Amino acid sequence: MEDHNGIRLTSHEKVCAERMSQLVKSIDEMKKEIKELRSDMSKGKGAINLLIIIGGVVGALVGFFNMDG
Numbered sequence: 001m002e003d004h005n006g007i008r009l010t011s012h013e014k015v016c017a018e019r020m021s022q023l024v025k026s027i028d029e030m031k032k033e034i035k036e037l038r039s040d041m042s043k044g045k046g047a048i049n050l051l052i053i054i055g056g057v058v059g060a061l062v063g064f065f066n067m068d069g
Helices: 002-065
Strands: none
Touching: none
Protein backbone atom coordinates (compact mmCIF):
# COMPACT_ATOMS: atom_id res chain seq x y z
CA MET A 1 0.00 0.00 0.00
CA GLU A 2 2.80 2.44 0.87
CA ASP A 3 4.53 1.61 -2.41
CA HIS A 4 1.32 2.45 -4.28
CA ASN A 5 1.05 5.79 -2.44
CA GLY A 6 4.66 6.57 -3.38
CA ILE A 7 3.83 6.01 -7.05
CA ARG A 8 0.75 8.23 -6.78
CA LEU A 9 2.78 10.96 -5.07
CA THR A 10 5.48 10.82 -7.74
CA SER A 11 2.82 11.09 -10.44
CA HIS A 12 1.25 14.04 -8.60
CA GLU A 13 4.64 15.74 -8.30
CA LYS A 14 5.18 15.38 -12.05
CA VAL A 15 1.78 16.92 -12.76
CA CYS A 16 2.50 19.79 -10.36
CA ALA A 17 5.94 20.36 -11.88
CA GLU A 18 4.38 20.56 -15.35
CA ARG A 19 1.76 23.02 -14.11
CA MET A 20 4.44 25.17 -12.50
CA SER A 21 6.43 25.10 -15.72
CA GLN A 22 3.38 26.27 -17.66
CA LEU A 23 2.70 29.03 -15.12
CA VAL A 24 6.28 30.29 -15.31
CA LYS A 25 6.10 30.28 -19.11
CA SER A 26 2.80 32.19 -19.04
CA ILE A 27 4.19 34.76 -16.61
CA ASP A 28 7.27 35.28 -18.78
CA GLU A 29 5.05 35.81 -21.84
CA MET A 30 2.90 38.32 -19.93
CA LYS A 31 6.01 40.23 -18.81
CA LYS A 32 7.13 40.45 -22.43
CA GLU A 33 3.71 41.68 -23.56
CA ILE A 34 3.62 44.28 -20.77
CA LYS A 35 7.03 45.60 -21.84
CA GLU A 36 5.77 45.86 -25.44
CA LEU A 37 2.62 47.69 -24.31
CA ARG A 38 4.69 50.14 -22.25
CA SER A 39 6.90 50.77 -25.25
CA ASP A 40 3.87 51.38 -27.48
CA MET A 41 2.38 53.75 -24.91
CA SER A 42 5.62 55.71 -24.72
CA LYS A 43 5.68 56.04 -28.50
CA GLY A 44 2.05 57.18 -28.45
CA LYS A 45 2.77 59.80 -25.79
CA GLY A 46 5.68 61.08 -27.86
CA ALA A 47 3.49 61.34 -30.95
CA ILE A 48 0.78 63.19 -29.02
CA ASN A 49 3.33 65.63 -27.59
CA LEU A 50 4.71 66.24 -31.08
CA LEU A 51 1.21 66.93 -32.43
CA ILE A 52 0.55 69.37 -29.57
CA ILE A 53 3.80 71.21 -30.30
CA ILE A 54 3.07 71.37 -34.04
CA GLY A 55 -0.48 72.56 -33.30
CA GLY A 56 0.88 75.26 -31.02
CA VAL A 57 3.34 76.47 -33.64
CA VAL A 58 0.66 76.48 -36.35
CA GLY A 59 -1.73 78.30 -34.01
CA ALA A 60 0.92 80.89 -33.19
CA LEU A 61 1.70 81.45 -36.88
CA VAL A 62 -1.98 81.77 -37.79
CA GLY A 63 -2.48 84.21 -34.92
CA PHE A 64 0.60 86.21 -35.95
CA PHE A 65 -0.52 86.53 -39.59
CA ASN A 66 -4.11 87.36 -38.67
CA MET A 67 -3.15 90.24 -36.40
CA ASP A 68 -4.64 93.61 -37.33
CA GLY A 69 -2.27 96.46 -37.44
